[in-house]
Amino acid sequence: MARILDVVGVGSLDELATRAVPASILDSSVEGVADGLDALPPPIGEHETLAELAELAAMNTVATSMIGLGYYDTLTPPVLTRGILENPAWYTAYTPYQPEISQGRLEALLNFQTMVSDLTGMDVSNASMLDEASAAAEAMTLLRRANRGSSSSRFVVDHDVFPQTVAVLETRAEPLGIELVRADLTSGLPDGEFFGVLAQFPGASGAVVDMKSIIEQAHEGGALVSVGADLLASTVITPPGELGADACFGTTQRFGVPMGYGGPHAGYLAVRSAHARQLPGRLVGVSVDADGDLAYRLALQTREQHIRREKATSNICTAQVLLAIVAAMYASYHGSTGLRAIAQRVNGHAASLASGLRDGGIDLASDVFFDTVTATVPGRARIVVDSAKAKGINLRLVDEDTVGISCDEATTAAHVDAVLSAFGAGTPTSETMSSIPAELDRTSKFLTHPAFTRYRTETSMLRYLRTLSDKDIALDRSMIPLGSCTMKLNATAEMESITWPGFARLHPFAPDADTAGIRALIGDVEKWLVDITGYDAVSLQPNAGSQGEYAGLLAIRAYHLDRGEAQREICLIPSSAHGTNAASAVMAGMKVVVVACRANGDVDVDDLGAKIASHADNLAAIMITYPSTHGVYEHEIDEICAAVHDAGGQVYVDGANLNALVGLARPGRFGGDVSHLNLHKTFCIPHGGGGPGVGPVGVRSHLAPYLPGHPMRPELGGGAPVAAAPFGSASILSITWAYVRMMGAQGLRSATLTAIASANYIARRLDEHFPVLYTGDNGMVAHECILDLRGLTKATGVTVDDVAKRLADYGFHAPTMSFPVAGTLMVEPTESENLDEIDAFCDALIAIRREIDRVGSGEWPVDDNPLRGAPHTARCLVGEWTHPYSRELAVFPDAVAGRAKVWPSVRRIDGAHGDRNLVCSCPPMEAFA
Incomplete structure (x- = not known):
């Protein structure tokens, strides 16, 4: 970590927090524990965690x-x-x-x-x-x-x-x-x-x-x-x-x-x-x-x-x-x-x-x-x-x-x-x-x-x-450096209990007498997420992030309807937002109005003010991702929230990037009324090839009555259900339970800061080869950074697809391509990758940049070079080889030595x-x- 901090230019993780995160939203901390997280239980080891999980499973029949x-x-x-x-x-x-x-x-x-x-x-x-x-x-x-x-x-x-x-x-x-x-x-x-x-x-x-x-x-x-x-x-x-x-x-x-x-x-x-x-x-x-x-x-x-x-x-x-x-x-x-x-x-x-x-x-x-x-x-x-x-x-x-x-x-x-x-x-x-x-x-x-x-x-x-x-x-x-889709360690100890019969063989409508253990586990996760986010109540029913968005917007809609303000149906969404935001708003009966972003990726506050003024009487909500989809802590977030609230709207903070907030800032305290979280991003539930996911929704107290209910569980309240089961994908909540139990408050905060440090380290190492598109006021990124390939593509003809496919020859999965900006790569290292792996990834991209330069110099034609030919299979080596680059370079580039x-x-x-x-x-x- 000392080397990472040295390259980033800070003396400690705490200094990194004060440099990267706006002071207006940063929670104070005492001995590495942020305000609000002191209610979390102290961390314990893997075997103790499994023993406690076994006790919970034994409480079920x-x-x-x-x-x-x-x-x-x-x-x-x-x-x-x-x-x-x-x-x-x-x-x-x-x-x-x-x-x-x-x-x-x-x-x-x-x-x-x-x-x-x-x-x-x-x-x-x-x-x-x-x-x-x-x-x-x-x-x-x-x-x-x-x-x-x-x-x-x-x-x-x-x-x-x-x-x-x-x-x-x-x-x-x-x-x-x-x-x-x-x-x-x-x-x-x-x-x-x-x-x-x-x-x-x-x-x-x-x-x-x-x-x-x-x-x-x-x-x-x-x-x-x-x-x-x-x-x-x-x-x-x-x-x-x-x-x-x-x-x-x-x-x-x-x-x-x-x-x-x-x-x-x-x-x-x-x-x-x-x-x-x-x-x-x-x-x-x-x-x-x-x-x-x-x-x-x-x-x-x-x-x-x-x-x-x-x-x-x-x-x-x-x-x-x-x-x-x-x-x-x-x-x-x-x-x-x-x-x-x-x-x-x-x-x-x-x-x-x-x-x-x-x-x-x-x-x-x-x-x-x-x-x-x-x-x-x-x-x-x-x-x-x-x-x-x-x-x-x-x-x-x-x-x-x-x-x-x-x-x-x-x-x-x-x-x-x-x-x-x-x-x-x-x-x-x-x-x-x-x-x-x-x-x-x-x-x-x-x-x-x-x-x-x-x-x-x-x-x-x-x-x-x-x-x-x-x-x-x-x-x-290998490392999977996807921006916007946090791919972090899914620890074996976190995963072990999902196949235990005490959790796995329970019917969702089983009598309460049979399910005391899993309901206690669910209660723990709900309470811990309340502590972590600063909200007042959480529903675990949504079984994907998109469903959490939908549930949160339904709660906002029901709140306005109950107040006799049915005309509030305008949802403001920045142009940089994830595409599901707009789709979820329409499904919830709202009309989308797009808010412009500035050249640096931040929400254009002037355009936001104009849109609020134009729709003040009909404003239902704003959906804003924080940190932004561009991987930056926007410093005007409190101003944005206040402007929407002053006009009678609600603030939906998309929690897709909560990986950069846990232990540092709480959306329920810096202006959010509702957020969905991604347990398959921030809280260690694995992606499984594209699912399962869990997308809990957290709300302030005034929206709590509108959280998802269920016909089989009347005690959940009168909100609209969004999933078949009362508690959604309940059997994998033990993964998140184990993660929080083993990390504790200080561990969660350290994980967030390590992810931010790793992203800034990558940004520093790669900026001279692939310019980093957006940074915050202090030249910092959040937990991810966007590498801009558009200039290289224009000069050489090498595309972001070429780089992505070539990374496979180096043994790496590609970062997120062309989102949120076409022609870019968005990289997120997470806190789980060690320095050797991060350096190997950076070395691979630097080597690829040298290959791009050889295309740009005319040594290799734009339509026949290691990047355009990538990825290379073992089978393609055994036939006639007519390419202007060698078989060895195709499949064993220097940067993969030792891997x-x-x-x-x-x-x-x-x-x-x-x-x-x-x-x-x-x-x-x-x-x-």
Whole structure:
């Protein structure tokens, strides 16, 4: 650290804090502990932390869950637990925006898309949604966009849709002016015009209804149809896509992903090919590389929020990649025959349960079901549920007269017998009949590709996972210096507890008596985040940063509405902001007005004043990222906040860059009314290849009543829910809990200052080679810096893409390209990288600058040089070599001496080819020849 501080030009980290952070917002500190953080517990070691986590896990009761409602116990193959969930090669990877060094996770995601498309009977699937409820909301808005023939704003939702899904639909619909109409679709569609219809298949009650006639009736009325399809049921029941559905949504949780008290789980959204360009989120497609070989990339990979901003159709930024990969590999490991066998066993247990209940004189809601039986026991429902609970089984109390029972992969015959005993019924005396009529049997084939037939043994699956991960660069191999997307250490001790049954096997709607430990953990994280941010209350429900933005803006909107100021709908957003800001504002029913930025990247305070004056009576909020998207502490932040407050608006401080504030300044104290945080950035939850994420939202006390509520947890309050589970992706909150517990107040502050020091060190070392575009008043950057390549590109023709691809030959992942300024690289080293790694990265960029100079001097042509030819594979070395640079320089540049060689698996990929060809299923079998 002494060398870093010397290069930066400060004598200590404390001096760095006073030089970099505006004095007006800087918290005072005593013995390295900032005001407000003294409430955090003192730090403890890794083994003590794991012991405390074990105590919390032991406070939970892992009962047999038969609650259902979209959450089911599942048996994760140990090879997937060890090979993916516990493997840093998978969980420390980033979103595959650099496809040449992401081929492994891209292939796994393509398998996921193929799995979903096959099982739903649809043409195209995206590479995961955040959860089932938000996938349903995205399906609703997709149908509205796609149904150009309808001017109606009405949307029919079947009565048998999961209650948490309905709640999130209501949240999404109201600000967008969509009228939800609830109906029992078995009795036909309501009167009037609708743009779309949404149903669950099977329904929350377990009933499997005639979906074909519902779809046909909707189409006759000019409406499009989206169906929530259970993928396991779709292995034995004709899937909605084959019945004419326009879109399918749902979750892949029961494909090997633990319930985890609600998440994280990979949702999905699949559509007809005609609607492929309407799909939100990510879409993996097939392209070719520079040698004409098969290669994968994210089709349409520049997120639409960065292009369309306030005109974007979705604010989805992250996915649930790690969990999508688990689900895809679960399908690959079991194959179609294995999945059908699991489904048949699940259905058999449900049918046996139904038979025993009927023999006991108990009425059932439906005789056609897959895994869920709903029984009517007038006045006895609570007695039955309590009796089952005494036997270690949780059932669903629908109401005082009705009990729901869901079977899953972990259900046994003994569980069925115990449930029947709780009802006072005996073992079935009559022959168990199938609960699925022959006319509903699935007859079409699925999962026929080699990806789902080759890896049916543990040895083959183990090797497949290793082969894929070897094609990628993750944090286990190299620094990932991405600006705006903090890639920091995900310590093993922080990760260890996520697969413990005491956390992983909890149903989100389990009785409170079963969940004391995880609720205590959640309470700790909420309290600690309040202390760290200076806000008064925090909700952990949002399961991505974009959803945290959305929840915060919904709280602002509800606050204004309650005060009788419905006209306040203008949201001011600086032109430099992350694209999700504008998209989230529109989804929350606001109108975006852009505020200009100065040449140095700061918000133009004069333009802000003019915009406030112009919209004073209608001003709802400003969304401002701090430190700025340009990686600078703006010194006028307090003035900006005060101006908005004086006009009656609220201040939304985007917490994406909280990595540069923890222990130094608190947005809830320097002017913010609400912020979302990114636990997958600042608080060590790993990126997992592009998810999971957690985006908690913190608010001042006046907004606390508007934090997300939940239909199953009335104590959370009356705010609009944004996720299916009350506490979002609860099972990975133990990672953040462990991080804060081990760091303590002083450790958190030191981490922030180390990240700032490392960024300024890189800026000093590289500025003469690649000018640093923005700095603050004292010549300092925050936790990241932007390197300007535009002059070099103009002079030499070498682009930012060339530099990014060449870094792969040096063994490094590229920084963030062309965001927030086109033609630049944004670098963030974080506090986790040691000086040797930082220097190696700087040395690589300096060596690349020397290569650029050789292009500029004419030694190498602009269209044939190591940068334009990058990345170089081992295979490209063995053929004829006609380039004006040597094979050795191509793959072993001097600056990588002493580092393990990383071999990209493909050459540079043709992005335009991939965008023109939305191939969204596994490659043809010939590719495996």
